[in-house]
Amino acid sequence: MRRAPLSTLLALPALFLGACSPARPPHPRAAEQVRRGYAHLADGDRERAEVAFEHALEIEPTLPEALNGMGVALRLEGRTGEARARWEAALFADADAAEARSNLGEALAADGRDAEALAAFEDALRIDPDLPAPRLDRARVLVRRALAAGGPERAALLARARRDLLHLLESGAHLAEAHHDLGFVAWTQGDLEVAATSYGRAAERAPRMAAAHHGICASLALLGRCAEAVRACQRCLEVDPGNARCERSLSGARACAASP
DSSP states (O other), X not given: OOOOOHHXXXXXXXXXXXXXXXXXXXXXXXXXXXXXXXXXXXXXXXXHHHHHHHHHHHHOTTOHHHHHHHHHHHHHTTOHHHHHHHHHHHHHHOTTOHHHHHHHHHHHHHTTOHHHHHHHHHHHHHHOTTOHHHHHHHHHHHHHXXXXXXXXXXXXXHHHHHHHHHHHHHTTXXXXXXXXXXXXXXXXXXXXXXXXXXXXXXXXXOTTOXXXXXXXXXHHHHTTOHHHHHHHHHHHHHHSTTOHHHHHHHHHHHHHHHOO
């Protein structure tokens, strides 16, 4: 299953400082540095983001939003242990820091600690049901567990994952990642029509998402819509030249299209 960029998966505070309600407003300079830190993350400048959060913490060492942001910057660099320490500190400062709980859950899931991760996601969603990251990450943990299971357990886990992804869309996020993952769930359930539709919605929202175009290609090829499948795989290679999965699927779609 395709993994979203960490910058998408890791929960960031809404309006940066609007997600939490501290007992007193943060120091204005610390607040400004936090805003700058998240802006640097959005621009892909992890180093400057880390410096901005570091500066905010020099002004206000226990500011949860700054601790959360520093954890995000460290996680993006692969320093997961240090990131977890920052998120745990954020939760010590504010037990209702939903973003820090969600990010901690993502790190636990990446480490294979599914039960702890699911508990963290549940806590984050209890605090903020509209937070996108824990729903997306929880769905992915459930799908991963479903792929290792069979029979009724597999079906139940996939159904739970699908419900989480639909909730994510109801929250107003409309993430391309959610549509992509709905496509993967439908594919795994054997519903190729729904898979093709969901992958198509993902591609509409993120035209350069190669995995969405590949999902369209593979689904349509198996549905016998071979000419459409060829075009989808060609589009995948346009946005991601040399993509091995799309090259293999394009060959199969062309063979399908050439069959009498």
